[in-house]
Each structure stands twice: as C-alpha cells, then as structure tokens.
Amino acid sequence: MKVGFLGPIGSFTYTASLTAFPQADLVPVESITDLIKAYENMLVDYAVVPVENSIEGSVHQTVDYLFHQGNITAVAELVLPIKQQLMASGLDKDIERVYSHPQALAQSKKFLDENYPHAALEITESTAYAARYVAENPDDNIAAIAPSLSAETYGLDIIANDIQEIEDNNTRFWVLGTKVPNLTLTSKEKKVSIALTLADNQPGALYQALKIFAERKLDLTKIESRPLKTVLGEYFFLLDFLDNGSDLSSIFSDIEANGTTVKLFGTYEVYYL
Numbered sequence: 001m002k003v004g005f006l007g008p009i010g011s012f013t014y015t016a017s018l019t020a021f022p023q024a025d026l027v028p029v030e031s032i033t034d035l036i037k038a039y040e041n042m043l044v045d046y047a048v049v050p051v052e053n054s055i056e057g058s059v060h061q062t063v064d065y066l067f068h069q070g071n072i073t074a075v076a077e078l079v080l081p082i083k084q085q086l087m088a089s090g091l092d093k094d095i096e097r098v099y100s101h102p103q104a105l106a107q108s109k110k111f112l113d114e115n116y117p118h119a120a121l122e123i124t125e126s127t128a129y130a131a132r133y134v135a136e137n138p139d140d141n142i143a144a145i146a147p148s149l150s151a152e153t154y155g156l157d158i159i160a161n162d163i164q165e166i167e168d169n170n171t172r173f174w175v176l177g178t179k180v181p182n183l184t185l186t187s188k189e190k191k192v193s194i195a196l197t198l199a200d201n202q203p204g205a206l207y208q209a210l211k212i213f214a215e216r217k218l219d220l221t222k223i224e225s226r227p228l229k230t231v232l233g234e235y236f237f238l239l240d241f242l243d244n245g246s247d248l249s250s251i252f253s254d255i256e257a258n259g260t261t262v263k264l265f266g267t268y269e270v271y272y273l
C-alpha cells in the first residue's frame with residue numbers, strides 16, 4: 001500500500017504518516033498540491049495532508065484545493081503535537097536567513113521577532129525541505145525551523161528548542177482516500193466536515209443553515225469562512241461537527257432546502273497521535 005506525504009523524510013506529515021501507517025510504502029511528494037494531485041492520479045492509495053493548526057488556523061493550500069477541485073474524501077483524521085526547533089549547521093552561526101514552511105514560520109513568529117529581528121524569512125514547501133537545504137549549504141549563515149526528526153535526519157544542530165508561540169500546538173492531518181484505513185490506533189471521536197455555499201444575497205441564509213445544527217443538537221467544532229475567489233465579499237464556509245449518528249442526508253437536505261449547497265469532505269474517526 002502506498003501512502004503519499006509532504007516530503008522529504010523528517011516533516012511533520014512524515015511523522016503523522018509513519019505513526020498511522022507503519023507498514024506502508026511512504027512516498028514523499030514535494031508540495032501539498034502535488035500530493036493531492038498524486039492521489040487524484042492514483043499514484044498513491046492514500047495521501048496525508050495537513051488541514052489545520054491550533055495556532056495558525058486552516059492550511060489554505062489544502063482546504064482551498066479540496067473545496068475547488070473534484071470530490072476527494074477524508075477517511076481519517078490524525079492530530080499531531082507540533083514542536084518547532086531552530087536548527088543550523090553548527091551552533092555559532094550569525095543567522096541571516098531562516099527557512100521553513102509558512103505555517104512553521106507563523107507559529108514561531110514571536111520567537112523570531114524577539115531573537116532574530118533582522119533575519120530574512122524564506123518560505124519552503126515543508127519544514128524538512130528547509131532543514132535539508134540548510135544541511136546542503138553548511139557555509140551559509142542560515143537556519144531552518146523544523147521538527148527534531150529533521151535535525152537528526154539531516155545532521156543539523158538544534159539552536160533553540162520548542163520555539164512555537166504556544167506550548168500546546170497541534171496540527172490536524174486528513175488521510176485522503178476512498179476506503180476507511182484499518183489503523184491500529186484508538187479513535188477518540190467521529191467527526192463530519194462540510195463546506196457550505198450560500199444562496200446569493202439572501203438575508204439570514206447563514207442563520208438558516210446554522211439553525212439546523214442548533215435544532216438537531218449537533219455540536220459544531222469549527223466554522224470558518226474562506227473567499228470563493230470569484231469576487232470580493234463572496235465566501236464559502238467550512239464546518240466541522242461531531243458525528244452523533246444522525247442521518248447526514250436528512251441534515252443536508254434540510255440545509256439545501258434554503259438554497260445553500262453542501263459539499264461533504266468526509267465522515268471520519270479522529271486519532272490523537
């Protein structure tokens with residue numbers, strides 16, 4: 001079985017994938033978009049993609065792609081604790097540039113502002129990619145923000161530990177697939193994720209949709225708006241709720257009765273790693 005992850009080895013997505021699929025053939029892919037495309041093109045059986053971080057919010061590349069392209073379903077959710085480390089080739093570097101994934105740079109912004117206010121921030125497709133790049137250029141005054149596994153993998157020294165803004169930092173990953181995977185992990189809860197697109201300019205449309213969740217006593221765990229990318233001021237809404245066994249098609253037809261469109265991302269067990 002092939003499981004695609006945001007590579008290279010040492011990224012947070014790698015750890016999430018390895019923990020959930022210890023026996024699988026793990027396939028590194030260079031960007032989140034290419035990873036989802038690899039899944040769509042059936043180059044892998046599952047793809048593990050980051051969807052949301054507790055400090056920085058949704059991973060836009062993932063949620064926007066899943067909303068705008070095709071019908072790709074999440075069949076499991078993995079929640080991984082995230083600890084960011086600052087690393088370089090040697091401990092005595094005068095750091096001029098810091099490389100990482102935008103989510104990791106944002107999670108560590110407070111530390112960087114306080115300790116490296118003049119360092120330029122450089123974006124990479126993943127934290128592990130940043131670590132590998134820093135290791136490949138040992139003479140440059142550069143550092144990476146990445147997991148400790150990346151420091152081990154690429155032979156870098158950790159300059160500062162746990163630099164994320166808030167100690168309790170977690171990222172949700174979705175396992176994209178067609179079949180529910182048989183994981184040897186214990187699930188804590190079951191959730192449903194959907195996107196709503198409201199009828200144009202209809203006063204109370206969002207209220208009408210949300211009312212259905214209140215009436216049916218469905219526990220919403222997330223609501224967020226994202227631009228539809230059509231014109232300024234048009235949005236879709238991402239909603240997650242706990243699956244309490246209610247019939248989803250009857251919930252969705254109630255919502256759609258008011259002209260709102262429902263897109264189902266998936267119904268999935270949530271595993272805390």
Ligand SMILES: O=C(O)C(=O)C[C@]1(C(=O)O)C=C[C@@H](O)C=C1
Pocket residue numbers: 006010011012013014050053059082101103104125126127128171
């Ligand atoms: O760059 C990585 O290591 C990833 O796995 C990506 C990613 C993300 O996209 O949010 C995953 C977890 C962390 O929040 C930071 C980066």
